[in-house]
Amino acid sequence: MSLLKDLFFYQGNKWWKIPKTDELSENPKNEHPFGGFIEKSKNIWLILSSGKGHAGPIYYWVIATILGIITMIEVWWFTVPELLYMLVPAMLIFSILKFGLVVAFFMHLRFDHKMFSTIFVTCMVVGILFFTVFLLLSAFHGLGQ
Amino acid sequence: MSTDVTIQHGEEINNSTGVSAKKLLMWVFLGSDVMFFGTFIATFMAYRNKSLVGPYPEDTLNIPITSVSTFVLLMSSLGIVLALHYLKEARMGLAKFWLLMVIIMGIGFIGFQVYEFAHFANMGMTPQVNLFGSTFFTLTSLHGAHVSLGILWLIFLLINEYRGNLNSENAIDLEIAGLYWHFVDIVWIVIFALLYLITANDGVPPGGIPWIGGH
DSSP: OHHHHHHHOBTTTBSOOOOOOOTTSOOOTTOSTTTTHHHHHTTHHHHHSOSSSSOOHHHHHHHHHHHHHHHHHHHHHHHOGGGGGGHHHHHHHHHHHHHHHIIIIISOTTTSOHHHHHHHHHHHHHHHHHHHHHHHHHHHHTTTO | OOOOEEEETTEEEETTTSSBHHHHHHHHHHHHHHHHHHHHHHHHHHTTTOOSSSOOHHHHOOHHHHHHHHHHHHHHHHHHHHHHHHHHTTOHHHHHHHHHHHHHHHHHHHHHHHHHHHHHHHTTOOTTTOHHHHHHHHHHHHHHHHHHHHHHHHHHHHHHHHHTOSSGGGTHHHHHHHHHHHHHHHHHHHHIIIIIIIGGGTTOOTTOOTTTSOO
16 A cells, blocks of 8 residues: 555645646646656656665566566467467567566566676577577578478 | 685675676576577477478467466466565565475476376377477477476475575575576576467468367
């Protein structure tokens, strides 16, 4: 509840408030119908964290929910015949999204030492190069025919 | 021998690299494993649609069941970050609970895979029957072996946790195992999209997907 309060409540008790301002004067900070939401949402990861600047349980649940929703969209996409012509690019985009979320947030690469990111990304680039070269070779030289 | 190691937040930090040696070793291993799986996935994709005899992917793959097992594995990733979080906070009850849940979900995933393999074998799809069978079983078995190894590792850590040998002071041991577990998860994310969702669509007739009807 405190999370919702932090995110949506304007100055304590109201979900939103229409500001009463003098037309000639400039609006005070956060004096708009959405209260402090926009300002606070800039710090959403801190609000979702345990309050120490590190990720907390709510933060992990949010990431897991996003991963679950993306998986549901993937399966739904697969079942719609009209969308099948876009299946390959869609699945690649969804996979990259899920891959990125797990690596960045669950594996803490976003918060950890840059050396780890460098090692992992370098190996991934080499892996993708293998992949591309192998597929090109198979396409132009009839591998498996 | 000089000690060039300092302890920070329960992590052994190597003074020459500035990072935990254990974590560095795990990331190097994961980097090599990315290339390893990359070659197997590339092989699968190169041989895609090249089988001369059936059974073909659209006849065998069961997307609803694999979607459930994928979801189970994704949620196990959530479980392990929660277990690590609570271990670092020395909330041992929750840490043990989530670690146990991860092990159960991992075993559940392997259970789905065993069921799937048995189902395929009943349909006549075996590793030696065609190119699809060979590449599919090689890649998914390799992934299954990684998951199985991860389960054994987590069971070992859970026993250590119960014995009091794993606590907030040496949470790095669970973090390393967690990195491995997440890696197994991201490899499955790619396998699920390429081997299942894309491949199951190969050769689908205008009537629709076989298990939805119209085949």
